[in-house]
Amino acid sequence: MINGDVSFWWNQIGMPVTRPDLAADVDADVCIVGAGYTGLWTAYYLKLLAPDMRVVVLEQRFAGYGASGRNGGWLTNSITGGRDHFVAEFGRERVGDWQRRVNETVDEVIAMCAREKIDADIVKGGEFNVAMNRAQQARLEAWASSEAQWPMADAQLLSADEARDRIAIAGTTGGIWHPHAARIQPAKLARGLADACERLGVVIHENTTVTEIVPGAARSKHGTVRADFVIRATEGFTANFAQAHREWLPMNSSLVVTTPLPNAVWEEIGWVGRDVVGDMAHGYFYAQRTADDRIALGGRGKPYRFGSKTDNDGSTHEHTVEALRALLVRLFPVLGHDAHRPELDHAWSGVLGVPRDWSATVGLDAQTGFGWAGGYVGTGVTSTNLAGRTLADLVLRRDTDITHLPWVNHHVRRWEMEPLRWTAVHALYAMYGMADRSEARGRTSTSPLASLADAISGRVH
Ligand SMILES: Cc1cc2nc3c(=O)[nH]c(=O)nc-3n(C[C@H](O)[C@H](O)[C@H](O)COP(=O)(O)OP(=O)(O)OC[C@H]3O[C@@H](n4cnc5c(N)ncnc54)[C@H](O)[C@@H]3O)c2cc1C
Numbered sequence: 001m002i003n004g005d006v007s008f009w010w011n012q013i014g015m016p017v018t019r020p021d022l023a024a025d026v027d028a029d030v031c032i033v034g035a036g037y038t039g040l041w042t043a044y045y046l047k048l049l050a051p052d053m054r055v056v057v058l059e060q061r062f063a064g065y066g067a068s069g070r071n072g073g074w075l076t077n078s079i080t081g082g083r084d085h086f087v088a089e090f091g092r093e094r095v096g097d098w099q100r101r102v103n104e105t106v107d108e109v110i111a112m113c114a115r116e117k118i119d120a121d122i123v124k125g126g127e128f129n130v131a132m133n134r135a136q137q138a139r140l141e142a143w144a145s146s147e148a149q150w151p152m153a154d155a156q157l158l159s160a161d162e163a164r165d166r167i168a169i170a171g172t173t174g175g176i177w178h179p180h181a182a183r184i185q186p187a188k189l190a191r192g193l194a195d196a197c198e199r200l201g202v203v204i205h206e207n208t209t210v211t212e213i214v215p216g217a218a219r220s221k222h223g224t225v226r227a228d229f230v231i232r233a234t235e236g237f238t239a240n241f242a243q244a245h246r247e248w249l250p251m252n253s254s255l256v257v258t259t260p261l262p263n264a265v266w267e268e269i270g271w272v273g274r275d276v277v278g279d280m281a282h283g284y285f286y287a288q289r290t291a292d293d294r295i296a297l298g299g300r301g302k303p304y305r306f307g308s309k310t311d312n313d314g315s316t317h318e319h320t321v322e323a324l325r326a327l328l329v330r331l332f333p334v335l336g337h338d339a340h341r342p343e344l345d346h347a348w349s350g351v352l353g354v355p356r357d358w359s360a361t362v363g364l365d366a367q368t369g370f371g372w373a374g375g376y377v378g379t380g381v382t383s384t385n386l387a388g389r390t391l392a393d394l395v396l397r398r399d400t401d402i403t404h405l406p407w408v409n410h411h412v413r414r415w416e417m418e419p420l421r422w423t424a425v426h427a428l429y430a431m432y433g434m435a436d437r438s439e440a441r442g443r444t445s446t447s448p449l450a451s452l453a454d455a456i457s458g459r460v461h
Helices: 008-013 037-049 084-115 134-148 160-166 186-200 235-240 263-269 318-331 383-395 420-440 448-457
Strands: 026-033 055-058 074-076 127-131 156-159 174-178 181-183 203-205 210-214 217-220 223-232 248-258 276-279 286-289 295-299 344-355 361-365 370-374
Touching (some): 055 223, 084 383, 127 134, 134 174, 181 276, 235 370, 420 448
Parallel strands (some): 127 276, 223 370
Antiparallel strands (some): 127 174, 248 344, 361 370
C-alpha cells in the first residue's frame, strides 16, 4: 500500500511534469497565489471574460497539489457550515437564492468540463446519506424536515429498505438523497483545469512559494509579481502566512482506496447510481465508487497538528488507516469475507481550511486589490467554482447576482492562540468520537457530549 505521495488520484494519472518556476520580477494585471480549484477557476473565468488581461498564477508545488488533487470527489451542493445562520442577516429569499446558485454550480462545473473536454470521471448520481442508529436517524429526519421548508427543496427521505436498495450499507435505518451532486476524479479535474487556463493564456509558475503578499505584489525568493490585484487562494495552507496565521485553522482529512472490486461484490452492494455517500455520524465518513470500481473512503483521521502545521505530502498515520479499513468492513461486511477481502492500494491525507465560524468566504478589498476565497472546511469542490466566478466579477467590477451573495466579504474573528487551539480541536474531536460511540450503543437522541462540542465549536456537526 502506498502511504502519502500526495494522493491516489495523482498516482492513478501520473505525477505531473512541473511547469517552470518564476525566474524574475514580472508585471501582471492579476496575480493569483495557489493553483488549486479556487485559483484556477478564478484565472479561468478572468480570461474568459477579459482575454487581454495578464493573469499569473504562482504555485508552491504543482497545480492540484493541495486539497484539490486529494479530496473525496464529491462535487455537491453544500453551503459550508450550513445556511441557517445567514437567515437572520440576509433573509430566507437571499439565502435560498444562494442555495440555488450552488445547485447550478454543480452543473456549471459539469458543463465546463464538457466544453473544455476534461474527462474527470464525472457521474451525476446525487448525494446519499445514511443513518445507522437511532440518534443518527433522528438527525436525518430533522434534516429532512428542515430541508422541506425551503422552496428549492428536493431531498428525498428514504426508508431503511429503500436506502439499502440504493446501497447495501450494514445497519442502515434510513437515508436521504438529493440530485445535486456528482462523483469526480479530483486530480483529473485539477489537471484539466490548469491546462484549460493555459490554453486561454494564463501563465502558471510552479515550485514557486510566495512568502509575502502586500498590496500590489506577491513576493517569492524567485522574484516578485507586481499586479493591481493579488488573490490569495491558498486555503488550508493560509496559516503559513504570518499575517493570516490564525485566520483559517488547517484541518486534516484522510482517505483510503481499495483495489478494484469484483462484480460479485458489487452485486451485493449495489451502488449502481454512483452516488457519493456519507453518514450522519459526528465524525462522518464520505465515500465514492470510482470509475474503475474501487471504493474510496474518507474520514477525519488526526484532525490537527500543533501550531497549524500543514502538510507532509499526505502521509497518513497508521492508526487512521486501520480505523478506515475497519470502517470499510463495518459498512460493507462482504469485504470482510476471505474471498472478497480487498487490499488497500493507497492512503493519503490533505489539508483544508476551517474559519472560526465554519463558514466559507470570498471577497475583494477594492482599495488594496487584495482578494481571497476559502475556508470551505470539507465542502469546497463546488464552491471553489462559484468563488472563482465571483472573484472574476469583483476584479472586473461587474455588478452581478453572485457578487451580492451572503458569503461575499463575510468576515469572522480569528482562532485562539496556541496551545488553546490545539487543545480545543483535540477535545472537540474526542467528544465527537465519544458521542458517536455512545449513539452506536443505542442512545435514541444526539449525545449531550456532541451538543457540548457543537457549542464550543460554534457549529452543529
Ligand atoms: C482529504 C480531503 C477530502 C475532501 N473531500 C471533499 C469532497 O469530497 N467534496 C468537497 O466539496 N470538498 C472536499 N474537500 C475540500 C476541497 O477539496 C477543498 O475545499 C478545495 O479543494 C479547496 O480548493 P483550493 O484551491 O481553495 O485549495 P487547495 O486545493 O488546497 O489549493 C491551494 C493551493 O495553494 C498552494 N499554496 C499554498 N501556499 C502557497 C504559497 N505560499 N505560495 C504558493 N502556493 C501556495 C498549495 O500548494 C495548493 O496547491 C476535501 C478536502 C480534503 C483535504
